[in-house]
Amino acid sequence: MIDWLDEFRPPEFPDTSRALAEPQGLLAAGGDLTPAWLDCAYRKGIFPWNDPDEARLWWTPTPRAVITPDSFRIPKRLNREVRNSDLRVTTNLAFRQVVEGCSMPRPDSEGTWIDGDIEAQYPRLNKAGRALSVECWDQHGEIAGGFYGIIIGAAVFGESMFTRHSGASKVAFATAAPVLFELGVQLIDCQMKTSHLARFGMLEMNREEFESRLQSAVEQGPIPPLPGVLK
Structure with a gap:
């Protein structure tokens, strides 16, 4: 099970070690795409990827x-x-x-x-x-x-x-x-x-x-x- 990120709170992500093995690298859902959220994510090797009609999903696959x-x-x-x-x-x-x-x-x-x-x-x-x-x-x-x-x-x-x-x-x-x-x-x-x-x-x-x-x-x-x- 993955965490739901509250877009109204300061950007914060779970530890990347908690990413799922299946689907590979899925870490969290929710959050926002403001510059602050994106900066926080990319610095940890986390990136957004989802279909436009899905909830926002964040990934950190391994191997990279x-x-x-x-x-x-x-x-x-x-x-x-x-x-x-x-x-x-x-x-x-x-x-x-x-x-x-x-x-x-x-x-x-x-x-x-x-x-x-x-x-x-x-x-x-x-x-x-x-x-x-x-x-x-x-x-x-x-x-x-x-x-x-x-x-x-x-x-x-x-x-x-x-x-x-x-x-x-x-x-x-x-x-x-x-x-x-x-x-x-x-x-x-x-x-x-x-x-x-x-x-x-x-x-x-x-x-x-x-x-x-x-x-x-x-x-x-x-x-x-x-x-x-x-x-």
Whole structure:
């Protein structure tokens, strides 16, 4: 059984060790998506994920999929694709458009977990420098894909990505990740392993190791701002 979080009280979460084994990582329900709640959650490795018509659910699965500066790699074939791509890559120029793109239904999914609260609250984090977006643009100036995430200290929490142009999300991540690591990011949290991101050197960590690495990263001072244009 999981705890119900009172949205009218200061944000507080159960110890992550109490997360369920089935469904894997489910920790609590309720609470809110204000910046204070989100900051408290992400610092502990907890993130919201639920269907829009469900109660708010909070998760902290183990093992945890991450990419670190030491593990990161770009396969040679993909590196050639990125170099030869005519897509332009920018950061934080179209945060709302990226979230909207990520919320659209996909062929392999029945719906989306990105609801109105997320679309309302996460742009506030972006304006405060606590969330980032990376955008790909085609030759006509139309957004072709990208991804967004939360950033606290030297930790980036990848939230979602989308593509309207073949390979756009791969180009966005392959272009942005090296810059993030050069600026001092210690860890990119991918939440759970996917074949899409596994090619970039994803590791799986148990809860103890992940939370230790996470604590070190979030306690660092903020990294310098990302350049507006990456490619």
